Amino acid sequence: MESIIKDSIxxxxxxxxxxxxxxxxxxxxxxxxxxxxxxxxxxxQALDNGYGVDILYLDYRKAFDNxxxxxxxxxxxxxxxxxxxxxRVESFLHNRTMRVGVRGSYSSWFDMLSGxxxxxxLGPILFLLYVNEIPSWILSSINMFADDTKVWRVIExxxxxxxxKMDINVLLKWSDQWLLHFKRLDPEDFLIIYKGYIR
Numbered sequence: 688m689e690s691i692i693k694d695s696i697x698x699x700x701x702x703x704x705x706x707x708x709x710x711x712x713x714x715x716x717x718x719x720x721x722x723x724x725x726x727x728x729x730x731x732q733a734l735d736n737g738y739g740v741d742i743l744y745l746d747y748r749k750a751f752d753n754x755x756x757x758x759x760x761x762x763x764x765x766x767x768x769x770x771x772x773x774x775r776v777e778s779f780l781h782n783r784t785m786r787v788g789v790r791g792s793y794s795s796w797f798d799m800l801s802g803x804x805x806x807x808x809l810g811p812i813l814f815l816l817y818v819n820e821i822p823s824w825i826l827s828s829i830n831m832f833a834d835d836t837k838v839w840r841v842i843e844x845x846x847x848x849x850x851x852k853m854d855i856n857v858l859l860k861w862s863d864q865w866l867l868h869f870k871r872l873d874p875e876d877f878l879i880i881y882k883g884y885i886r
Contacts, residue, residue: 689808692775696768696812705766706815709822712833713811722832726839729828733841741851742839745858748870750834751810752802754817755866756780759803762817779809801866817867824861825854 697715700706706714711722733740747753760777768776783799803810803817814833822829827840827850838858840851862868 688775689779692772692779693808693812695772696776696809696816699768699772700816703767705819707819707822707831709829710815710819710831710833712831712835713815719832722830722837726830726837729841730839739842740839741842741848742837743851743855745836745838746870747834747836747862748868750867751805751814753867754803754814755801757800758865759813759817762819763813766816766819776809776813780813817865821858821861824857827851827854 701715711717711719711725730740730742759780760773763773763776780803783804784796785799786796787794803813811833818831818834821831821836825838827838829839830837838851838854840847840854842848842851859869
């Protein structure tokens, strides 16, 4: 049943050209490799022209687990997903329960109000649709592979740095609005990464 619903959603997306070109994850003809090659080509061209490139790597905190069901249904509806197809997706997400098990002991069951089921056929495409609008919110270049996001800007003048900072603020605002937050490094974590890099 999931495969039938996924095929219907995929057909709808392709016919209406809804999926963002910046998304490379779980999309036909695109992959981790196309994501990397597209990005590297633009970075190399900028460097060849004598400019710098500021690049930010962003990752969501527990991305697939934190997608709120009601907001996802709202997004699907605004994208044009209506009728029986929307009802099937809603039915797929609602009335899910889970419990935690540790060494044979289990918690009580509780309702899940967020999250797209990992390991399911539908989960990845539902997540992609939830984050599909992100590239349209910013002016800097962006490439995504599911929840992994690269944002960059060619730095020709000081205002380019300011524009990139503004885009990051916009992305943080989006994440607050849609309850899907980026991981943030503590200063100590950054120092460890930096030291590892310069070694």
